[in-house]
């Protein structure tokens with residue numbers, strides 16, 4: 001049982017509504033994990049235990065899903081999550097070079113967060129927008145046909161916004 005994390009009454013109602021859509025609470029696991037990640041910033045072990053307790057699942061079942069999907073984070077991320085699709089379609093259109101450029105520009109490696117806490121760069125699986133390859137999701141907003149120049153401009157905008 002989680003000692004310090006708890007859902008709000010509103011979040012519990014949302015979870016209740018999600019569970020009601022399915023024949024088994026386990027089927028609501030993905031949306032409940034998204035809700036939990038949005039609520040607490042990332043899925044710590046404590047947050048995963050909270051999900052398990054709330055849905056009546058074993059922690060192992062929750063962990064299997066969390067560790068399978070790249071969209072779930074087990075560690076805190078920066079204010080801006082730069083998620084680059086590196087599946088085949090995006091890689092053929094420059095995603096690898098784009099990631100390299102972003103990491104050089106920000107002075108971090110894939111999976112790391114800049115020391116100022118602003119940016120985290122990750123590689124993700126197909127974002128489902130292959131026609132716009134290469135695709136970068138920034139805090140769940142898609143940016144398509146990205147280039148190093150476009151990325152530099154976006155990074156500058158985000159820095160300005162955060163200042």
Ligand code: FES
Pocket residue numbers: 085086087088089090091125126127128129130131133134135
């Ligand atoms: S391969 Fe990148 S969006 Fe599909």
